Amino acid sequence: MTKAAEIDIASVSKVYGQSTAVHAISLKIPAGTYCCLLGPSGCGKTSTLRMIAGHESITSGDIRLGNAVVTDLPPARRGTAMMFQSYALFPHLDLVDNVAFSLKMKGVEKDERRQKALDMLRLMQLEAYATRRPAQLSGGQQQRVALARALITDPEALLLDEPLSALDPFLKIRMRAELKRLQTSLGITFVHVTHSQEEAMALADLIVVMNDGRIEQAAAPRTVFERPATAFVARFMGDHNVISGRAVASGNGVVTLEVANGGQFKAMGDVAEIGRPVDIAIRTDHVRIGQPDQGGLGFNGIVSNIEYRGSTVKLTLDGAGVEDFTAILDDAAFFQQTIRVGDAVPLSWGGTDAIVLGRVAP
Structure with missing residues (x-):
């Protein structure tokens, strides 16, 4: 697996027309950290995640991943992978082809990409379902397929947009443990957007509380709990x-x-x-x-x-x-x-x- 990278957000703003979604925020996420961007709807957390991923342009400021400034790079060249809220799996493909899709787009040979996809499914404890299609899986299993597809490119950072929001309460708790186990074993940087205080407290090494496009506090969960900044x-x-x-x-x-x-x-x-x-x-x-x-x-x-x-x-x-x-x-x-x-x-x-x-x- 690729070495984890520090993410450095330097005075980054995002403006949509007359509306400023993110106000010149600065944040350093240490390499190998599980970071949760936490806040209510409309606070700027998803815009921030999408700017890190390259799916949203930056109005001003810079984003650095490791030693590279990635501000103007397309998503595929950033060393990040993004897992979307909807999972966005291809319904007509089996799990192997779903997971291997990005390697196919990069021109990797069929045998090599299928073997790597099987390795990723094994990591997610889904090897037995390799020939199934997404509709034949539970919500938790679909999420693990989406994780495998994101991780197959060996990213330096995995970006997760409300990954647990579609799951029932009991499955959310199980998948929280799965995400934490995965991040710890892989050692890469995770940046996870959520509006759930409980989810952020359970998962994060670093909680970044956002409000109205600004960072109110960025600290360890215990500090945020015991000594709120604002x-x-x-x-x-x-x-x-x-x-x-x-x-x-x-x-x-x-x-x-x-x-x-x-x-x-x-x-x-x-x-x-x-x-x-x-x-x-x-x-x-x-x-x-x-x-x-x-x-x-x-x-x-x-x-x-x-x-x-x-x-x-x-x-x-x-x-x-x-x-x-x-x-x-x-x-x-x-x-x-x-x-x-x-x-x-x-x-x-x-x-x-x-x-x-x-x-x-x-």
């Missing part, structure tokens, strides 16, 4: 509460935030200027029911919704200046007390559980 990341990942207000004090690594009704909260971090808008984040699973311990923080909220989730219970609460505040409680802790919708309950968290969030430049 309010958008904190909300999109769904594991932090975000409280917005105005900075009224700052010192010794602690910022005091004032919300609309005059209530105040403290968080770890710094601000450039007192009086400026500021966002803070509190982990949903670090919120407890009860008054704060010494050095802890909290407020009183009215329960607006309760969701039982098996091992945990999700509480949604509103307080003065704070709406849709979430607490994820251990089920045993929740059922030790009687809490109903409409109840007023005290919430608390540790002093280090609240952090000041940054902002992405416009």
